[in-house]
Amino acid sequence: DAGVIQSPRHEVTEMGQEVTLRCKPISGHNSLFWYRQTMMRGLELLIYFNNNVPIDDSGMPEDRFSAKMPNASFSTLKIQPSEPRDSAVYFCASRQGRVKKLFFGSGTQLSVL
Amino acid sequence: QQQVKQSPQSLIVQKGGISIINCAYENTAFDYFPWYQQFPGKGPALLIAIRPDVSEKKEGRFTISFNKSAKQFSLHIMDSQPGDSATYFCAASISQGNLIFGKGTKLSVKP
Numbered sequence: 001d002a003g004v005i006q007s008p009r010h011e012v013t014e015m016g017q018e019v020t021l022r023c024k025p026i027s028g029h030n031s032l033f034w035y036r037q038t039m040m041r042g043l044e045l046l047i048y049f050n051n052n053v054p055i056d057d058s059g060m061p062e063d064r065f066s067a068k069m070p071n072a073s074f075s076t077l078k079i080q081p082s083e084p085r086d087s088a089v090y091f092c093a094s095r096q097g098r099v100k101k102l103f104f105g106s107g108t109q110l111s112v113l
Numbered sequence: 114q115q116q117v118k119q120s121p122q123s124l125i126v127q128k129g130g131i132s133i134i135n136c137a138y139e140n141t142a143f144d145y146f147p148w149y150q151q152f153p154g155k156g157p158a159l160l161i162a163i164r165p166d167v168s169e170k171k172e173g174r175f176t177i178s179f180n181k182s183a184k185q186f187s188l189h190i191m192d193s194q195p196g197d198s199a200t201y202f203c204a205a206s207i208s209q210g211n212l213i214f215g216k217g218t219k220l221s222v223k224p
Contacts, residue, residue: 100145100162102159104157
């Protein structure tokens, strides 16, 4: 299996632009998580889906952030408009059923200038 | 009460030495305590995990020690190697709940 696939690996954009991050979970995994990693705050859970349904989005920082999971093999995290303080590494992770092990993608390094 | 506090923030160890990273938690409902290892440019990967009904779990050179009464757990890396240089995260969760991560410890093992 190819693991969790995220794209793009790096994104540089200007303040005010829309940013879309993409994730393909491991086939057969029914839970998907979006995390943000910064030096100051570590790994923060933004939102997670179970069977394509958003279960907990309490970590989404503000209305500029939105996430969707239209099917079991694809999810997006959108930031509109982006701000410099959104600069971070964004990780997608997935897991299967009641198994607790999380599988992370390699992340998207986002820089908002 | 949902926090997991991790220390130290960074750690330098000589090759062959023992690396020790500590975590503390408040929520006694936590029942799953994993450690994740992250190399630069990669996502975290599960290293080893423990449940609160055991006090120690060992896998190769990696050992988790768990102290339920003190609400603390630690990762010990024996015979540390330069290849162990990475960032280590402790975490905790309740049943099928989300993982709450510590802020990470950057380990450097000097040859």
